[in-house]
Amino acid sequence: MDRLTGKVAIVTGGASGLGKESATLMVQEGARVVITDINSEAGMALAEELGQNAVFVHHDVSKEVEWVKVIADTEKRFGRLDVLVNNAGVVVLADVENTTEEQWRFAHSVGTDGTFYGCKHAIAAMRRAGGGSIINMSSLAGIRGYPAIFAYSASKGAIAAMSKSVAVYCAQQKLRIRCNSIHPGIIRTPLVEAFQKNMREAMGAEELPFDKASQGRPDDVGWMVVYLASDESKHVNGAEMVIDNSASVTEGFVPA
Numbered sequence: 001m002d003r004l005t006g007k008v009a010i011v012t013g014g015a016s017g018l019g020k021e022s023a024t025l026m027v028q029e030g031a032r033v034v035i036t037d038i039n040s041e042a043g044m045a046l047a048e049e050l051g052q053n054a055v056f057v058h059h060d061v062s063k064e065v066e067w068v069k070v071i072a073d074t075e076k077r078f079g080r081l082d083v084l085v086n087n088a089g090v091v092v093l094a095d096v097e098n099t100t101e102e103q104w105r106f107a108h109s110v111g112t113d114g115t116f117y118g119c120k121h122a123i124a125a126m127r128r129a130g131g132g133s134i135i136n137m138s139s140l141a142g143i144r145g146y147p148a149i150f151a152y153s154a155s156k157g158a159i160a161a162m163s164k165s166v167a168v169y170c171a172q173q174k175l176r177i178r179c180n181s182i183h184p185g186i187i188r189t190p191l192v193e194a195f196q197k198n199m200r201e202a203m204g205a206e207e208l209p210f211d212k213a214s215q216g217r218p219d220d221v222g223w224m225v226v227y228l229a230s231d232e233s234k235h236v237n238g239a240e241m242v243i244d245n246s247a248s249v250t251e252g253f254v255p256a
């Protein structure tokens with residue numbers, strides 16, 4: 001109940017799926033959480049549901065100027081920033097030969113650019129707070145080859161590499177700021193449901209090979225976020241935390 005008492009966190013893309021669950025569990029564990037998203041309706045409803053330790057701020061992570069404002073607002077409201085969860089992400093369904101420039105830039109503007117701006121501006125605020133934890137949402141797609149989601153995979157790979165660079169930079173600078181990436185397999189969220197629907201339509205198939213595969217629940221990722229946000233993970237830095245019920249270390253699909 002009090003694993004995060006006293007900590008102040010920002011969760012981007014916090015109105016839905018993994019961000020929503022992470023924000024909910026963080027509040028449950030005693031943190032004060034700024035939920036940010038471009039979906040104001042869902043974000044405000046969640047903040048209201050979570051009570052006085054949660055607020056919603058409209059925030060497009062692809063715009064650096066908005067990051068400056070969100071972090072300043074957080075410090076003004078709660079006095080500090082201890083945890084940033086760079087969670088917002090968008091999937092583009094296209095292989096390397098069929099990815100348009102627009103699709104490539106869209107996936108990177110939210111995933112890669114958003115995570116870069118978040119790390120950059122959170123470090124300054126966490127330095128003022130005396131330390132912190134940056135948690136970047138990558139994916140199995142950032143580690144393995146998934147041809148149908150080329151731009152998304154490239155962005156998730158960039159996020160994994162960025163996380164290690166930030167981790168080492170902060171350690172060398174003695175900032176007491178840690179940075180880790182999380183690599184979920186398939187977790188049932190609105191993003192995955194939309195992706196599976198689009199895949200079915202694209203393939204003209206009733207059932208997809210991975211429909212019968214093991215799928216996690218949002219709290220499987222949310223509890224990892226709580227762990228990385230807490231001081232329990234004080235010696236975990238620059239790590240790739242995989243949450244996939246063994247999908248990345250076996251052949252084929254792990255049965256549900």
Ligand SMILES: NC(=O)c1ccc[n+]([C@@H]2O[C@H](COP(=O)([O-])OP(=O)(O)OC[C@H]3O[C@@H](n4cnc5c(N)ncnc54)[C@H](O)[C@@H]3O)[C@@H](O)[C@H]2O)c1
Pocket residue numbers: 012013014015016017018019036037038039059060061062087088089090110137138139140183184185186187188189190191192
């Ligand atoms: N669900 C999975 O199986 C899975 C697996 C691996 C990685 N991930 C990653 O986890 C993260 C969350 O995914 P999810 O499944 O909860 O998706 P989701 O679609 O349920 O939630 C994503 C949220 O991000 C918000 N968002 C989109 N663009 C934004 C922007 N420019 N600025 C701010 N917010 C924006 C959306 O409004 C939405 O609320 C993503 O980075 C995704 O790539 C998910």
